[in-house]
Amino acid sequence: MSMNLPAKLFLMLVSGFLLSLSAPGYNLWFLAWICLSPLFIIINTSKKINEAVIYSFIFGFAYNFWYLHWLFSLHPLSWLGFNKPSSILISLFVHTAVSVLNSLYFVIFAIIVRYLKKAPFNPYNEGIPNIMLNSFLWVLIFNKIQEWEILFGFPWTLIEYSQYKNIFLIQIAECFGSLSIGFLIVIFNFVFSELLIWMFNIERIAGRYVSRDPGQLETIFKGFALIIVLISFSLFTGIFLYGINKQHFSNLSQSVCVLQGNLPLKVTRGGKQDISFAKKTYSGLLSNNNAKLLVIPEGALPVVFDQDVNVQYWLKTVAKNKQADIISGSYCGENEKLTNCAVLFSPQKNKFFHYEKERLVPFGEYTPFSWILPQFLKRFASNLIGEGFSKGRETLPIKTSIGNAGINICFELIFPRIVRKHSLEGANLLINLSDLSWFNNDRIKQQFLAFAVFRAIENRRPVIIAANNGISAFIDQSGKINSQSIPNTQGVLIDWINPNNKITFYSKYGW
Known part of the structure; x- marks a missing residue:
């Protein structure tokens, strides 16, 4: 030839x-x-x-x-x-x-x-x-x-x-x-x-x-x-x-609500001056909602959560008024070490729980070789208290009122090893918090949806995607997309899930 x-x-x-x-x-x-x-x-x-x-x-x-x-x-x-x-x-x-x-x-x-x-x-x-x-x-x-x-x-x-x-x-x-x-x-x-x-x-x-x-x-x-x-x-x-x-609805099915805020990027990666806009947006979306679990996307509360008592009080008040657990993206840390995190408040336990992102985006959340690179490349990873995020410590799944949530943030979803580890540690539902508003293109959101389908099948866990500007979605353990939001819009997505404790062959022995 x-x-x-x-x-x-x-x-x-x-x-x-x-x-x-x-x-x-x-x-x-x-x-x-x-x-x-x-x-x-x-x-x-x-x-x-x-x-x-x-x-x-x-x-x-x-x-x-x-x-x-x-x-x-x-x-x-x-x-x-x-x-x-x-x-x-x-x-x-x-x-x-x-x-x-x-x-x-x-x-x-x-x-x-x-x-x-x-x-x-x-x-x-x-x-x-x-x-x-x-x-x-x-x-x-x-x-x-x-x-x-x-x-x-x-x-x-x-x-x-x-x-x-x-x-x-x-x-x-x-x-x-x-x-x-x-x-x-x-x-x-x-x-x-x-x-x-x-x-x-x-x-x-x-x-x-x-x-x-x-x-x-x-x-x-x-x-x-x-x-x-x-x-x-x-x-x-x-x-x-x-x-x-295939998911069958029963008295074991649990209702979950995803809040898609569609916040501008300057808000989600901004400073304290933006938190009032974020709280106002999500307070409006929370009205007339009776789900047992409320999920708010990555970086939705752009503050150092551990240090902001006003935002902590707001999240507590909303959760208690709704009698629902709330998971929200925010930032955690102190002493110039900030992590991209998810926080959960449970009215039943009256305390906060954290998940900190383990796998960071190069140049987006930290700057490799920062000592030799020009200053303009460091702007992408800038945050509220410095240049770049720190890698989170390993954490177990977070216990919610409807099941044990294995949380991953943004592109952690493309790493089967991370999601699989959460299933082995006891997670019976998977939640991804994302903010894809960096990109003015809907193709990335459709590709992200495909990753979630495979993670659901590999681990036989329902997957919930809460994305700031979409696509938010509910995917059952068979990989079927039960519902999804319209990208680049503000609104809520409510559906039912069946948490699943089955350990698959891949979850246990995958490499």
Whole structure:
């Protein structure tokens, strides 16, 4: 199979772009099953490893740059004091830098695949064993190494999230996690790439079309047979698992209300002068509400909560008047160590409980290498008492009147390990507090919803998303989205949930 350089470059750009359209929000999920194939063809047929490296990077960049196009919607950054030209340049830099970082994992994958294919010690360098080995390698790099905090891990663009609406197929995540869906997709793409290579390696001999590598056809047949078995198993198992986990309302169902304040970013990341606006907004939303648990988004009370007795009194008064537990995003800490936290007040126990965010957003909540970076880059992580947040201490699930809440804040939802840990520690419902008003783009909110669907299935816990400007949602333990809010609006979302104590195979043994 021979292609010139411009053709390969065009193929990588187009296939990477098309693969990004499988992302949540575009919902062309079927593209995920075929658009990795051109990348695998180039990796396996390039004569030199440096060619495979370059084309893999181009593919990865095209994929990530469009998938994460909402990063550019950081602009305008006037709330941080940047003028329009500076805002555009900074937003473009952030968008490009994150895309480049995520593209490097495609390069790592290509290098290792090429090395293992020629390694004399590797007995699995061809056929089905080679396809299985490469698929496992993909999962290891993209699902595990990519989430390492030391590498500023941002595993946002994982290919399995494209399938979040294929509700029966993804039920298998209860057993093997979301990465099992990615594993299936990669196997299919590898086999499909073998088919394409075989088709284009056919020549006409004596009036007949003959493959230059007829032995490859056996691998293709075995590969598709394996795929049929794996997907059939996943679908039939998924139908069964969905049936037994589908939410049924009963006298054990509990009512929850999410308050979507749609506050401007200058309020949620502002100072004490903004708290009166926040309290007024949420006081208005709380009227005519009889839910047992009230949930207010990330950073909704922009004060140092431990030190602000007025806000503490307000939250206590609201909870006692409503006879409901309240969970709200705020900031906690003292002595120049501030954490992004969630606070709970329970009228029954008449005391406050805290959850502090464990996994912080680089440059958004803390500034790596701050001693050498220019001052303007530190503005993103600025808070009420200094530059950047501190990492929260590990905390157990918070006990509410309706169950044990495993709380995660903002992008902690994309890390299965964090959510899984809460389930093992006794959480029977999961709550995510978010503020996505940083980005003037609704695509990020739809992608965020997909993460929640997988976390619900993996742990068989209902998931509640309370997002400042949407999308707030209720997702049951089967992964079904029962209700969701309209983004960029102010209002309340009320639904019923069934807390669940089941420990899944993935929750207990996942890695």
